[in-house]
């Protein structure tokens with residue numbers, strides 16, 4: 007499939023998806039997702055936490071686009087970690103979305119080291135529910151989110167089916183190179199959440215200079231930079247022109263010099279939580 011990446015189980019994930027975090031349930035989420043689908047997005051990223059799965063599902067059902075042509079990701083939230091709760095959470099997401107199956111389910115955040123009980127076992131018991139739902143055909147692919155190598159290693163040591171995806175905060179000023187290399191060397195496809203650095207990277211002078219060279223927007227440069235590193239991006243916007251323009255990244259290529267320039271930006275501009283430091 008064009009403009010997609012292949013997961014370890016052979017399924018193709020569209021390289022750019024539409025993010026829906028903080029888009030309120032109801033008409034906002036319904037209209038944004040319909041707009042994104044009309045603009046050509048075929049990949050929608052939601053989560054039980056976002057509270058908008060019902061509207062996302064309704065927009066997909068009403069779109070007139072064949073179900074198999076749309077990739078839908080959801081996530082199991084922190085409170086639902088552990089086999090039984092994760093199993094119920096997956097069922098609830100399936101019900102709320104009401105689109106037959108879910109293409110990709112992720113553990114939203116790892117249980118971090120130092121958390122009460124055996125954190126690695128708790129992540130693994132959630133994963134057992136994922137493996138089961140995957141084998142039953144309810145999920146087309148399974149993965150994790152915000153897992154650093156230290157969270158992945160114990161899971162990889164004991165899982166039956168390895169995570170196919172890891173979704174992390176990644177943008178040019180926070181590239182998370184160590185985790186990206188760890189995952190890509192093991193056939194785990196990386197996804198970038200906050201691929202625009204929640205709009206903060208759009209102010210960066212180097213990114214703006216590269217955008218001027220290619221006659222593209224700073225957002226398109228951030229998204230194309232990630233694509234050229236083999237990373238799926240999930241830009242979010244509630245503005246139609248931005249939704250449309252953000253996906254126009256397949257008609258140009260950032261050359262080596264400018265990629266090196268972007269790769270040499272200060273790499274410490276994290277804009278959200280660190281996986282070790284969860285408010286629970």
Ligand SMILES: NC(=O)c1ccc[n+]([C@@H]2O[C@H](COP(=O)([O-])OP(=O)(O)OC[C@H]3O[C@@H](n4cnc5c(N)ncnc54)[C@H](OP(=O)(O)O)[C@@H]3O)[C@@H](O)[C@H]2O)c1
Pocket residue numbers: 024025026027028051052114151152173174198199200201202203204205208223225240241242243244245248249251252
């Ligand atoms: N797994 C996780 O833990 C996790 C965490 C956070 C997010 N996510 C997923 O990743 C998606 C994206 O992350 P995000 O929403 O945090 O950040 P983002 O996509 O990097 O940035 C969104 C912000 O950028 C603005 N924006 C979008 N396109 C723009 C453009 N072309 N020009 C100027 N501003 C633009 C948006 O404003 P407007 O809406 O006003 O256009 C919004 O304020 C989420 O929606 C969610 O699906 C996952």
